[in-house]
Amino acid sequence: MPPRKNRPKDEQQELGLVQDTNSKYGQYNQIDNNYELQKYQTTNIDIVIFHQYKESKTLFQHQKAYINQNNEIVLSEILKNIKASGFEFTNAMISYFDPISDLYRYCGRDPLDHTVGVPISCINSNQLEIKLRCGQRNIVDMLIQEQKNKEENDETEARLNPTSANANQKNNRVKERKIGEVVEKVALWRRFYTGFYDENGKFINMPLDNAALKVGISKKTLDDYLLQIRCGKKYGFNFNKNLSERIGKLRSFVKSHKNKESNNQGYGGNDSGGEDNDA
DNA sequence: TCGCAAGGACGAGCCCGAAG
DNA sequence: CTTCGGGCTCGTCCTTGCGA
Incomplete structure (x- = not known):
């Protein structure tokens, strides 16, 4: 099945592509404490925090990670622990590295909702890389990210379905x-x-x-x-x-x-x- | 002088709504 | 349903202005 060319709105909002002040930030800021972590499986992984503007990497070893029912790491819990250790990144834009597609996937702004998960497949050698971008969010950043995602989707579609790509051209x-x-x-x-x-x-x-x-x-x-x-x-x-x-x-x-x-x-x-x- | 950006003029091809 | 005119997109060509 060819990948979706246009992301559904909720996915775009998760990725930070849609400027929707009514729902988006409300969604991330509205942390729902009702979910039950004790039901989730746990594992220990190493977290590499890549701070984009400082161009520095920090390793946090043996971090407790919760795996939800979708087989995804609950990112908010990992970030909470890292923050508790004194590493400050309030309001930063958060992405994780996806080794399969070789690119960073944008998750949203800190604090993340507990529903934001990282697929297990993104853990490489028991290590997950998280990128932080601190600074003002602006519409052009979002547009650039959107353009990149569009190019990736178009490339994938062209690979998987060359006839439709020709038709589009x-x-x-x-x-x-x-x-x-x-x-x-x-x-x-x-x-x-x-x-x-x-x-x-x-x-x-x-x-x-x-x-x-x-x-x-x-x-x-x-x-x-x-x-x-x-x-x-x-x-x-x-x-x-x-x-x-x-x-x-x-x-x-x-x-x-x-x-x-x-x-x-x-x-x-x-x-x-x-x-x-x-x- | 050269390269680049900006912007105007013009035309081809296509889309779309209104009218018959 | 077909025709037609207006509008839109896009390409080409040209001129002007500016900085290296």
């Missing part, structure tokens, strides 16, 4: 995108261009063309989106209110204001914004 005409999506993609594109520190602390940046390739939208289209966004801002378009509207709404808004502006130039008039202007 042939039919490259996409439906009209939503304003929220466009804003995200443009932000991501610019972030690739201006540069960012990746999960290994390495500074990454690239020219606009390559950045557009990474984002998966042609540079010209992104150029066009950027222009629309800039004009929208200039004329006071309410992006927050219209995130789920189609980009055509923004185009129409910009177009009508441009027309108004050119008309007013003739009469020396002054336009103070349209009906969407409440930003």
Whole structure:
């Protein structure tokens, strides 16, 4: 069975890909103490904490690990013990290393919910590597992570199902995108261009063309989106209110204001914004 | 001078909704 | 159902500006 191309929302929230202030952080902060650890099997494993920005690794030997009914290590209990030993990482972004896919899997922010588990298969030589990222969470970090996951999924799909991959390439005409999506993609594109520190602390940046390739939208289209966004801002378009509207709404808004502006130039008039202007 | 980014103009191909 | 026009995406070409 080919892997899912789009993650369900709850999985995306677990991975920190969806900005949903109502549920996501509430979910992680709302630690449910009703689960019964004594029902779980236990084992002792070594934990390697990789602190991304300090670029340091710390070994915690013989840590008691609870294995839940899904055959997963309960990460929150391990982190609780490590924290109790004086290792501070409050509010850090937490990932674990998956040796099978050779990448870090994002779990969420500290403190983690007890439902966040690490598959037993990720324990290599009785050792589990956990990565911590301390610092401000921002939307672009999430987008970059999302883009990486998408690329991994696409690669896997192309490997497992080359015919559907070809079909996707042939039919490259996409439906009209939503304003929220466009804003995200443009932000991501610019972030690739201006540069960012990746999960290994390495500074990454690239020219606009390559950045557009990474984002998966042609540079010209992104150029066009950027222009629309800039004009929208200039004329006071309410992006927050219209995130789920189609980009055509923004185009129409910009177009009508441009027309108004050119008309007013003739009469020396002054336009103070349209009906969407409440930003 | 060269390379790169930005942005405008234009056209091709496609999508989609309205009208007949 | 078919046709048609408007809008969207994307590509190409060109000009301009800026920094090395």
